[in-house]
Every structure is written in structure tokens, then in C-alpha cells.
Amino acid sequence: MKKIVLLGPPGCGKGTQSKLLIEKANFVQLSTGDLLRLETSNNSDLGRKVKHLMDSGELVPDDVVIDIIVKKVEENKNKNIVFDGFPRNLNQAEVLDSSLENVSVKLDHAILFEIDFKILEKRIKNRIIETKESEKRKDDNSETLLNRIAVFKSSTLPIVNYYEDKGIISKIDGMRKVNEVYDQITKIIS
Ligand code: AMP
Numbered sequence: 001m002k003k004i005v006l007l008g009p010p011g012c013g014k015g016t017q018s019k020l021l022i023e024k025a026n027f028v029q030l031s032t033g034d035l036l037r038l039e040t041s042n043n044s045d046l047g048r049k050v051k052h053l054m055d056s057g058e059l060v061p062d063d064v065v066i067d068i069i070v071k072k073v074e075e076n077k078n079k080n081i082v083f084d085g086f087p088r089n090l091n092q093a094e095v096l097d098s099s100l101e102n103v104s105v106k107l108d109h110a111i112l113f114e115i116d117f118k119i120l121e122k123r124i125k126n127r128i129i130e131t132k133e134s135e136k137r138k139d140d141n142s143e144t145l146l147n148r149i150a151v152f153k154s155s156t157l158p159i160v161n162y163y164e165d166k167g168i169i170s171k172i173d174g175m176r177k178v179n180e181v182y183d184q185i186t187k188i189i190s
Pocket of ligand 1: 010032033034036053054055057058059060061062065084085086087088092139148
């Protein structure tokens with residue numbers, strides 16, 4: 001059973017590719033963003049605590065996401081897992097490794113979506129315009145978007161070196177069509 005991490009800036013298509021891995025390759029998606037949004041939409045204590053950070057595009061505290069993800073790792077240890085939006089910084093990457101080790105599994109691949117940031121900004125702005133008001137995410141606005149990209153560059157990109165040192169990083173061209181990106185991923189994981 002494979003365990004893979006998708007790394008890339010907001011709007012690069014990690015969610016879309018995770019859905020394809022679920023449909024076509026029998027994967028379970030663990031998205032910390034989705035899990036946190038569930039908390040905010042249920043208006044739970046945790047949801048109320050992290051809402052303002054999510055709305056502004058800042059990372060929520062590590063202990064919050066780690067708590068959520070560690071439980072899910074244990075529940076799904078015998079399945080193919082695609083981690084989407086986790087880890088987001090070096091500490092989370094290290095915790096993911098140790099929580100996988102605790103259940104006797106390890107990460108097989110970390111896949112980095114290489115993206116032209118100028119085109120990405122255009123893409124996300126279009127997504128904001130095209131999405132119905134009722135379906136819009138609160139953090140889908142230009143100001144938050146720019147902050148999310150900045151947070152990606154400062155906190156998440158350094159993880160690439162960490163996975164490079166472990167010899168499990170693969171880089172793909174995230175600017176290609178959806179099915180072509182998917183083909184690149186399946187070549188890596190097969
Ligand atoms: P996403 O759906 O992955 O873009 O995540 C939406 C928001 O949830 C982010 O902008 C953060 O505020 C929060 N979030 C999601 N995953 C993490 C994570 N691994 N660490 C910290 N914050 C996260």
C-alpha cells in the first residue's frame with residue numbers, strides 16, 4: 001500500500017489529482033484543509049479557534065493539524081493514502097514520518113507540483129470569479145490568495161530539501177492538463 005504526499009501551492013491542482021487517485025487508483029485522501037473546514041462548518045470549539053487563521057490564509061497551529069492527522073493515519077494505515085495539504089512545514093513533515101513509523105509504514109513518494117506563479121495567480125483569480133457565491137470558500141479572495149502563496153513559499157517549500165535528502169522527492173510539471181498531470185503521478189507511484 002502506497003503513502004504519498006502532494007506538495008504544491010494553493011490552486012495547483014492537488015485536490016483534483018487526489019480525487020482522481022481516489023476514483024482510479026483506490027486511494028484515500030487525507031486533506032487537512034477539508035478536515036479543518038468540516039470543523040469550522042460544524043462550528044465546533046476547534047473550528048471557532050482556527051477560523052480566523054484559515055480565513056486569512058495563515059497556517060493553523062501544528063498541534064491542531066497534527067492531532068487530526070495522526071488519528072487518520074492510524075485509521076487508514078492499511079490503505080493507499082494521499083496526503084493533500086499536509087505537511088505544510090518541516091515540523092509537520094518530521095511528525096508525519098514518526099507517526100507513520102509508529103504504525104510500521106513509511107512514506108513512498110513526495111510529489112512536488114512545479115508551477116509558474118504568475119499563471120497560478122491568474123488561474124485562482126478565474127476560479128474565484130467562476131465559482132458560485134454559495135460555493136465559494138471564505139479564503140478564495142485575492143488578498144488571502146496572495147498570502148497563502150507567500151506562506152507556501154516561506155513555510156512549505158523548505159520541505160522539498162527534507163524529502164530530497166530522504167531520496168523520495170519527485171517533481172512534476174503542474175502546468176499541464178489534468179490528465180497529463182495524473183499520468184506523471186501514476187508513472188511515479190507505479
Ligand atoms: P487548504 O484547503 O489545504 O488550502 O487549506 C486551507 C487552510 O487550512 C490553510 O490556508 C490553513 O489555514 C489551514 N491548513 C490546512 N492544512 C494545514 C496544515 N497542514 N497546517 C496548517 N494549516 C493548515
